[in-house]
Amino acid sequence: MTTTSPTPLDSARLTRAQRATLPLNADVVQALAEQHGVCIRPLAMRRIDTTTGRVDIVPVPCGSTRDDQCPPCADKARRLRMAQCCQGWHVEQEPVTQRTKPTEEHQALMAARADLLAAYTECKALGDEDTAEQITESVAELDTELRAAGVRGRLAPLDPPPRPVKRSTRRRQDAPNLPRRPIQRRTIGQVFAGRYRPSTFLTLTLDSYGRVDTDGAAVDPDHYDYRRAARDAIHFPALVDRFWQNTRRCVGWDVQYFGTVEPQKRGAPHFHAALRGTIPRAELRAITAATYHQIWWPNHDQLVYTGDRLPVWDTRAKTFTDPDTGTPLPTWDQACANSTKPAHVVRFGEQVHVKGILGGTEEAGRHIGYLTKYLTKTIGQAAGLGEHATDAQREHVHRLHAELQITPCSPRCAVWLLYGIQPKGARHSMTPGRCKGKAHKPEHLGIAGRRVLVSRKWSNKTLDDHRAERSAFVRQLLEQAGIQPDHGPQDGPYRWERTAPTDPDVPARPVLLLHAVAERQRWKAEYTAAQLATSGSPPTTNYSTAANQAA
Ligand SMILES: [Zn+2]
């Protein structure tokens, strides 16, 4: 039997067009790396073993969360989020750890600190600066001791900052038509029929701004309310925050959630959340309807400066002025003090989608997948604005973006100058109307904040904790099987150094990638061996995912 080998190519005899169709070495290696789940654009770091002096160039994953930048890293990040979501959703025991009780040492240190604080205030009042300075040093020493003893939280400063001016009652944002119950310390859901502890999948959307077609583009762009759409998008995270506050107050327990902010096809953000436990549907609807967020910013309905006529910085007065008259523009605080009504109010739309979901079911897994589905995409991509977008879609996004360019994103936004108001912290390097905030960028559609919002007591772990947990799982399995990884805890400690691409010891990217692929294969082989040794059965896909995560 003859072996089938590919026909060798004689590149000298190929035309330029034919040669152009051949894959590049770098592309082949990249495809291989992707197939093995290895980062395709790693950072070459120099790892120095400080015990043995051995120096290696090690590929460190880029850690991108975006699929168009690095598919393996993005996939890994998404899987970690899935694990985080899964761990908190149907928890049956309170995940909150009890704080340790303060010891006598803690209390003694704190008492000494309080005495010093009192002495400091007295010295300050008497004008005894020298003693005050000595006390400052002693307090700093005490603080170090307190931290070393494991005390967390803010310690009272020696010079308390001036009390903030209290907001008047007209700025209250509570929802008066909702019941209000004292909040219990409970975060887990109720059990039904003695054994079912369902949780909830919730979707909140914004109001309609005008009719849209099936691709999400405005049917009549001239009558679509782009201004409200832009402002609602920018203030959406604040509205979501307000929603959880109201929910906790209304239902009377410490509701926990894992949620993602995603764009709808029309470009407006909506919020999907896995919520631990259940809340009656009618109650969730009532809370959504009653929730609103007022933006107490200066009015910004009318542009004052456009085109080339823009405010000018007065270097002597250190303030922005009118280009014609030279009069200083009102500062942020002045403009705020003058405003009598909120510049904008955000509310949710009428659509509230609520679904009860039992833990460990196929449905739970599907919804976790749904929640995290678009995390590897940019907002624009997730809204379906790729290369296949229709003309109407492009026009729609163009209009929304034009509005976002003249919508201030924060009190420090340089867009305020177009409305004749100096932003907070105005300085000469600001260009009127130009703000680097993500909200103004076309691919963000005004959605500038975090994509994943997780409440603090969801799993009581940070993302880093979840990451460490996964690698610990794999390491433990290897240890159980008696497999010693190539470089384990017995090596090191390591010192890490950045490299420059021109360093003679840094290999080209394809070489670095191949190194990483080989490493990954070795890892997987070890892992499979460990799996077989401990359980006697071949690993399931689930476990190999864990290995991918940890490696
Ligand atoms: Zn990567």
Ligand SMILES: [Zn+2]
């Ligand atoms: Zn801005």
